[in-house]
Amino acid sequence: MAVQRRSGGDGTPSPEHFLVVFPGYHRSWATWIAQCLEGHGHRATLQRWDPPREVPLEDSLADLLLSSGRILLVLNDWFFELGPRPAGEWNDVLRGFVAAHADRFAAVNLTNRPLLPATAVLEPASLWGLSAESAEERLLGRLGLERKRVPRATATRVRYPDTRSEIWGEVPRRNPRFTGRDDLLNGMHQRLADAERGAAACTLLGMSGIGKTQLAVEYAHRFSTDYDVVWWVNSDDRNVQRDRLGELAVELSLPIGGEPGERIRAVRDALRRGEPHTNWLVIFDGWDDTDGISTLLPQGPGHVLITSRNRGWMEHTDILEIPTFLRAESTGYLMRRATHITAAEADEVAAEFGDVPLPLVQAASWLGESGMEVPEYLRMVRERQLSTVDEPATGEGFPQSSMTSWSILLNRLRRSQPQAIDVLGLCTSFAPGRIPLGLIRAYPQADLPEDLRWMTTDLAAWTRALDTLVNYSVLTRDTRGPAGVEMGPHQESVHMHRLVHDIVSKLVSEQARTEHQRVVRTLLAEADPGNPMDSRNWPRYAELLPHLEPSGALTSTRPRVRETVLNCLRYCFRCGEYKSGLDLARRIRDAWTATSDPLEQSMLDLTTQESNILRASGSFRAAHELDRGILEKLQAAPVRNELAELTTKGTMSSSLWQLGRYQEAYRLQQEVLEGNTQLLGPDQTLSLIARHNLGVILRLLGRYAEAYELDLETQSRRESVLRARHVNTLNSGNAVTHDLRLLGRYRDALARQEPVLRLHVQVLGPQHPQTLEARAQLIMCRRREGGQGRDTGPAMVSLLEQLAQVHGRGHYRTLSLITNYGNYLREHGDLGLARELIDEAEAGYRALLGPAHPVTTGMLSNTGLVMQAAGERAEALAMFEAALAGLTATLTADHPWVLGCALNAASARNFNGRIADAAELSRDTLRRSRRMLGDEHPLTLSCQVALAADLRAAREQEEAGKLEEDGLLALTRTLGAQHPHTISARQRTRPYWDFESYLG
Template identity: 70%
Template sequence: MAEQRSGGAVGHGAGSASPGHVLVVFPGYHRPWATWINQRLDAHGVRASLQRWDPPREVPLEDSLGDLLLARGQVLLVLDDWFFQLGPRQSGEWNDVLRGFVAAHAERFAAVNLTNRTLLPATAVLEPVSLWGVGEEEAEARLLSRLGIDPGRTTGRRLPAGALVRFPDTPPEVWGEVPRRNPRFTGRDDLLTELQERLMDAERGNAACTLLGMSGIGKTQIAAEYAHRFSSDYDVVWWVSSDDRNVQRDRFGELATQLGLTTGNEPGERIRAVREALRRGTPHSRWLVVFDGWDDTDGAGVMLPQGPGHVLITSRNRGWVDHTDILEIPGFDRAESTGYLMRRAPHITAPEADEVAAEFGDVPLPLVQAAAWLGESRMEVSEYLRMVRDGRISAVDEPSGGDGIPHASLTSWSILINRLRRSQPQAIDVLSLCASFAPGRIPLGVVRAYPQAELPEDLRWMVTDLAAWSRALDTLVNYSVLSRESRGPVAGGEMGPHQESVHMHRLVHDIVSRLTDGEHRAAHRKAVRTLLAEADPGNPLDSRTWPRYAELLPHLEPSGALASRNPRVQTAVLNCLRYCFRSGEFKAGVRLAERIRENWSTFMDPVSPEMQELTNQESNILRRHGRFRDAYQLDLALRARLDEAPNPDPLGSLRSAVSIASDLRYLGQYQESERMQREVLADAQRLLGENEFLTLVAGNNLGISLRLLGRYKEAYEQDIASLARAESVLGALHSQTLTIGNNVAHDLRLLGHYREALARQEAGVRVHVRILGPQHLQTLYARTQLALCRRREGGFQQDLGATMASLLEQLEQVHGRGHYVTLSSINNYANFLREHGDLDHARELSHEAEAGYRALLGPAHPVATGVLANTALVLQASGQRADALAILEAALAGLTASLGPDHPWVLGCALNASAARNFNGRVADAAELSRDTLRRARHTLGNEHPLTLSCQVALATDLRGLRENEEASKLEEDALLTLTRTLGAQHPHTLSARQRNRPYWDFEANLG
């Protein structure tokens, strides 16, 4: 006889041969245990089959158990207390069958027990061996002992370490805020199984599935149950609440810390690092990321991870069909509805449960509330349904809410809330307060984190009575109204608004808002906005505060903060807007600014300091978002109001002029921008002095305007002076100083001083990365400029393509494909690819940049015109010379009209057009254009500038075609000598000229 182990039992037939086959019978939520048991048996040479167990209530229990015996060998039941509620059935029926049918076939049945709770008395016939609370080695020994398997006598299949499933009691290495497992989760086994199969069978890198359905259908519960049920399949399980985009980005970025990634604080930087780690599968390839409540698909391309792991989304938006596999979530089937109701309310019969399920259309959310009510109150079903149907307690008498909330759901909630009013009125206070926040994650901890905030009398108990606070929350969680979402302490141990949070479903929030709206609502909304103001970290320029701002942002409007006349609240609102600008959340910032303006315009002077600051921040965000015309109109409107105001506001007018000059620059009106910028700088120096921040900004902007006008030497002189002033006033590490340093390196490169530009830009990028982080917008721009410096300098070409491709990917992730900064990177990378022979990819990217700039700026903008030159170069390299010539002639005419004949962009386009004429047999026309272009280049850029020397080489080529060899040789020899002296004998420009390759000019699209 086999040795009996501690806590185990002697198996039937112990000492005899091991069973040839074991049927493992398990409830769906114990699939991880069944899978582990299957693998352990397989390892010992015992074949096993898995069968999920949920016997229909209408089939006699003895018949269902008898069907299990149709399999040969042993039947192993995986038990816990919930096992006997499947069906559901009364405990008496189970006891009768165990004592009768199972006892009569005791040699065929065995069991393992996974709970420390008391099982039915008659379960003793199964002699269950306990696997609860023991380690993997002991659990395996007990399992084998119960089945009479001698591990020393059996041989099985040895699996590689990577194929072994995790022991179910061992959690994944990273487990991120997955909601607690619902002990009352019912049914949905077929859905969960299908979901697992879809994810497991999906093509590597595309294992993403969206659970699609209406609010209240149970999507979040299914996702949470999947994460728990199949946790042993993953090393990383990470939950991302996605009701709000800022919270979503912040939460997803937090995974970087858990994965041990080295990254900065900017959301885009953390997201890029996480996505790259997930894509590569390092440090973990078995990962699951759940995006709960992700209804806005606009950010899918930026946020959605790919790689060897799995992505699960819950959403109401059918637009996910374009991005992921879709699994539609229906209501419960009737058996699931009635089973859930009978387990929560054991006193009701099956027909009564069926009637309640029909009343609520098998929709999980109202069924959960009905079950909670019936189970807690023990009310008779007939009375409960009569109250629901006649609406005697409900203040809502319309048949359906405007948002599709069923009348029955509203009345069910009305009953619950009235019961709470009688038994737990403080829970109603908490509910009413929650209704003044936005749905989703609610930073309810601010109530206790900031006791100094002025709360209305009916809420003051929340600060003083911790026990009552805990009881109220426990009650609401028990009634499935709220779920807790606690998070760890913030840096430095300081209490933050996100340290204690709850989650309220959108549908629940809507219903509660209706049914608790009363005399206290205005006071509660005021309390919330006061608390939000107290929770304002006060420094949106500090990236360490951005996670807090991301959590405060969704609650501004529901609390009435956007309409508040309280200066402290208004400051918090503006700080949230500044956060949107500084962190790169431009889309959210635009929406927030619009809503602030709608509210403030009703009571605030349009030229008040607050409204001026709103306009300043909104125009900044609009420009960064690429909405240049909207920013311009906004700034013009403010200037008009300032001009009409009875009292002059010199500083306000100065700030307005700074914004308008920037708008004009982005709109391509370079001459007017430069004229206005000079006036602005003079006014700033007169009003504020040389060292004020606004004066430094004005000087920086003037340098940008000069550079866009092609006056590179003047731009360099202005930027060098601005840099010296900024380093003295702000310090070398200030972001404004770093910006001006970028500009100086840009000037040097455009002047042809490639080596000096490269050295300066390399040093600047190192500081940018250290101070701002590698994914900050300003750093990405600096890194893009560094790539261009390396390309022009002529070295570092081997890895440059990979660098430019990586930069493009990062810009797309941070700002999107159509953003003007990303379009610039697309344009630059296309130029590189064309130069290195990848014409197909270059053509694709060139067309994308051309179309993107045309849509963004309009066809007449100098940048939109200039990118045509790059498209033409791709066509020319592909042999489409006539088409290339037509495009270049059109681009040349357009640039000349908007910029004048001497602008470097016009000269570069003319260089390309002369080549196109030559290639199309119009050699005399080419020579004429080349001669005129060389004359203008010498006047504008000087005799030694690389573009001037390219024009000289081009003219020599054309003259040689006209057999004017003497002049051609003289021009060519002089150009080669100058190129060798200025750039070096091995520089690509010098080598190309020596080989008599026709020079060309790349247009670098830049909006300043």
């Protein structure tokens, strides 16, 4: 490619400026290239480049063009994997954007592997396998530069990257897939460069698997051109460490004897004096035992790197705590190795392993080699079918001695601090992550084996053991409670990473594991608050839940342990953790089925809770089948269990109403309420639940006044028996508001719901499903009340995002808000988005409930309203008529949903010129609405205004005028003169009814 170059006044080429763009992996090459360019009188600026995946590649390349000079890309195959980018993005940008600016871009190639085809536009000069002289000549030729040596002010020259240090001592090979860490490596280099002479020693500190050794290896290779000597010393074993350091004497040609101590003294003296080499780097890998520092640690003009788990190095060297990967580093690595996974899936895997490099390497290897989908892989990891410490299918440069290193550490602790081994072994019978280890001191009377009783009696030994494990980066401490309150040993928690947990678990004997699991099961049962209904206990249950399986609690037959397991399941239901609850219920059933009769009380309780969670998740048919199967067994049993039958019928009733079988549900729920009241009394929890559920069914049957009276009574009883802030009492508050709103008492409903929502947020938190339902209820109260400044659109958008996050878009509660938001948008003129949302909700309900369910049928009316607003009058009429016929068949002609559909159908008949039919339907609908809802209900008044419009169209002016006048007076009296319904009636805008999809 010919390049037009500027010239000075004497005809000689002017100096140029080059921006040398390189991945951090090739820092040494970029530095050498810059030196070459500057050596010939040009300016060079280095720019490390790793553009974020979420930024379009064209934008990132355009940013480079902001430089004043030409852009020189330092390429290899790795360069194009940065990000990583979607397939084809680099080729597209090279063919388009880069080709359009070809005069600004140039490249060199450092690999013999093939590059992307479109890289040809850059005409990269290959430096692969060349000598320094040949590489320099080819670089200058590619850039069209003449050889013109310029005297340099600095004498120091960068070594050619392919020329290894004079002494290169068994440094592990470079990991070709080393990811990120550029800032960390540059920071290490700067620390060592800035340190005082003789004190340039830095310890890389962190747990196993965090990548300390990999960082040290990459540092040695990346900055090798800075050093004449690079010497690697394996330090897991003291004798090996001494021998290896002593071997450097031979490489330095020092006069030595055969005694190791003599060799080490000679090496340290030579390094201290900087003779024969000033620029040296010695790396001690895995130096955990700080004894002997004074006789082994070199000093002098060179640099020392140490990798260690021992925090004791803080007293001797500069410390660099090695963090986990940045999330972008984790996801980028995973997506490069396992090309079939998405960014969201990579994020989930990274979060599962806490961004710790070693398990991510193994995850990437497994996913990449097997092609397994991420959900299945994570399931196997969580169920411990896969370990995070199994060796990868293909080596990635990680040391193969993880288990050996840990064995050395544990043997060292076994000799020096055996009680730390006891604590560590106990931790492996908890789940990885946060471990409430203080439980063992909180319950000193628990039945502990003799060799572990010291944990409850000897606080000093307990503290020493924990300090030792923290010091060796095995555990991290979490001793602070809420609001910075200092917690005592009995409240102490520690954090054990999954990787550490898996490694140590492999090194614990089966006998010790069995003993430790029994201890942990006992502690979990002791720590059970015994009341998962109380939201104040939820933090404790959240703490216990992860440890059920690793402790063996799920397979225990002890009644006390089983009750704790069930309470954790009840907690999952009550706090809204439905996915976790279903998974736990499945694992409990798998564990208990082999040893328990399905009619044992624990199995009956399991079925009840599983059914509750299935329904809350939207799996109504599965819940019904589960309940029906157990009810058949109960009814066939030789000895009747009346309470169990009533409980099962109660959960069956809930499934029936959600399946749209309202009359069956009503009859069954009445039986449950009567039976519980007789058997337990009216104020017992099960009786109050039955009373509340009967209110739900009455609401679904359209018997709003009866539902209101029953819900009001239930709320009063719950306030007396439970408390105002109890989760069930709060639920009754939602129910009463809902009844008031359906009765048309919008102001009363709004006034009630605002404090109800505040209590929900205080007690349950802003993201609890019941809180989100309370917020949805408040939004609908505001929308129906219609006051000034009640634009509910933004609130709906915000809540929809939260519901989708908590439940997913296809969940019935999310579909309900999608429906209401679609209706809102239709009212406000956004017919395009309204149609999308209504279609989405209708399809969602059809998939969830089937085409004949009343809610699915009712959605046709909302679809008709969108069509009618869009001018599709004939299509809208067909929808309204289908909804009216379908709901009349499944409900009754007097049901409010049917009346609403009739109101819409009459409107469509009028708009389609069928005036007589419209008037006939409107008159019948008004009569039924007055009987069902009363003369002044908003739906009744809408039917009255609609009939007046139909009569006016039929030229029956006198009756139309009287109906309209009476309707306007009633609307003004009940809703107010400025309510949207009243204003619309005054303006003679045809009233309509939008269907609120509601499953109870």
